[in-house]
Amino acid sequence: MSFIRISRENFFHNISQIARKTQSVEKIALVLKDNAYGHGLVLMADLAKEAGVRHAVVRTMAEAEAVAEGFETVLVLADIPARRPETNIHIAINDWRQIEKIPEGTRVELKVDTGMHRNGILPEEVMEAVEKVDRRGLLLRGIMTHYRSADEMGSEFFWQRKRFEAVRASVERAGVGPLRWHSCNSAALFRTERFDEDIARVGIAAYGCLRMPAAFKTPPLKPVMSLWAERVSTRRLGGGARIGYGGEGSLPEGGTVSTYDIGYGDGWYRGDASAPYRLPDGRKVVGRVSMDLLSVEGDDEKICLFEDANEAAAQFGTIGYDILVKLHPSIPRIAV
Numbered sequence: 508m509s510f511i512r513i514s515r516e517n518f519f520h521n522i523s524q525i526a527r528k529t530q531s532v533e534k535i536a537l538v539l540k541d542n543a544y545g546h547g548l549v550l551m552a553d554l555a556k557e558a559g560v561r562h563a564v565v566r567t568m569a570e571a572e573a574v575a576e577g578f579e580t581v582l583v584l585a586d587i588p589a590r591r592p593e594t595n596i597h598i599a600i601n602d603w604r605q606i607e608k609i610p611e612g613t614r615v616e617l618k619v620d621t622g623m624h625r626n627g628i629l630p631e632e633v634m635e636a637v638e639k640v641d642r643r644g645l646l647l648r649g650i651m652t653h654y655r656s657a658d659e660m661g662s663e664f665f666w667q668r669k670r671f672e673a674v675r676a677s678v679e680r681a682g683v684g685p686l687r688w689h690s691c692n693s694a695a696l697f698r699t700e701r702f703d704e705d706i707a708r709v710g711i712a713a714y715g716c717l718r719m720p721a722a723f724k725t726p727p728l729k730p731v732m733s734l735w736a737e738r739v740s741t742r743r744l745g746g747g748a749r750i751g752y753g754g755e756g757s758l759p760e761g762g763t764v765s766t767y768d769i770g771y772g773d774g775w776y777r778g779d780a781s782a783p784y785r786l787p788d789g790r791k792v793v794g795r796v797s798m799d800l801l802s803v804e805g806d807d808e809k810i811c812l813f814e815d816a817n818e819a820a821a822q823f824g825t826i827g828y829d830i831l832v833k834l835h836p837s838i839p840r841i842a843v
């Protein structure tokens with residue numbers, strides 16, 4: 508069966524690199540949304556707790572409930588609970604309407620739209636929102652924002668940060684708090700000279716797939732996931748044999764070819780057989796990728812599809828996140 512190998516050592520290495528930047532492992536809020544970026548929600552939550560991480564960020568209530576025990580807080584980015592959740596679960600407020608819908612007594616954090624224009628309350632409306640949150644009987648515990656281009660050169664990051672600092676100054680002047688303030692994702696954290704917020708919401712860096720322009724000093728992070736498939740069958744074929752759907756793959760000289768148990772039904776990219784995917788060992792996938800199978804020359808018992816999702820992503824014209832999160836949750840994740 509195909510499987511995902513999770514390197515405990517690489518994950519702990521990344522967490523310690525990140526903790527050097529936040530100055531404490533306790534300031535890391537590990538982002539576990541989308542099945543922990545495909546790494547396995549509960550598995551990664553357990554490894555994080557083992558590493559001393561106290562805070563988590565997820566997308567849904569179901570994810571929060573699956574991992575909340577043992578974390579000091581779990582922030583839900585995009586879901587409204589039907590009932591007041593456990594006290595360590597915080598709900599992000601992404602717009603005004605949500606303030607009406609969240610059950611009384613829920614702990615909430617307000618998202619401010621400092622320029623990404625995706626979610627959040629406008630900076631000039633934050634004080635009004637804070638008052639409304641209070642009138643509704645919600646318990647405000649934090650204020651946050653998200654950067655739209657922290658991983659790109661240019662000044663946009665800095666003006667967004669300035670806006671957020673201005674919001675903070677006015678909220679603190681009004682005597683609201685204490686609150687936790689947070690703006691950084693992975694890229695923003697590593698662009699920040701001296702980190703001084705309460706937590707950083709770190710996803711991709713913890714999984715070892717942060718890509719930044721070379722000009723930014725990014726620490727050496729190591730990919731946590733590698734993807735493997737096992738051999739289903741092997742055959743020896745004569746010259747000119749054509750392989751798979753459409754016979755698009757061919758072996759002009761003949762040779763040994765094996766099928767492996769992964770395909771686009773598992774969330775692996777189908778790609779384009781005329782520009783075949785190259786494995787880390789240099790061999791190419793032969794012919795079209797099927798729903799549950801693909802073919803490679805040779806007869807190894809198992810093959811590695813990637814050791815670094817970014818390298819696979821580059822071949823498919825996408826980003827590492829996209830490769831990671833698409834891998835089907837039913838593929839076994841094995842921590843080694």
Ligand SMILES: *Cc1c(COP(=O)(O)O)cnc(C)c1O
Nearest residue numbers: 538653692693708709710711712
């Ligand atoms: C996904 C997400 C993050 C984590 O981003 P990375 O680039 O993976 O570190 C942080 N904050 C919010 C609001 C997010 O949606």
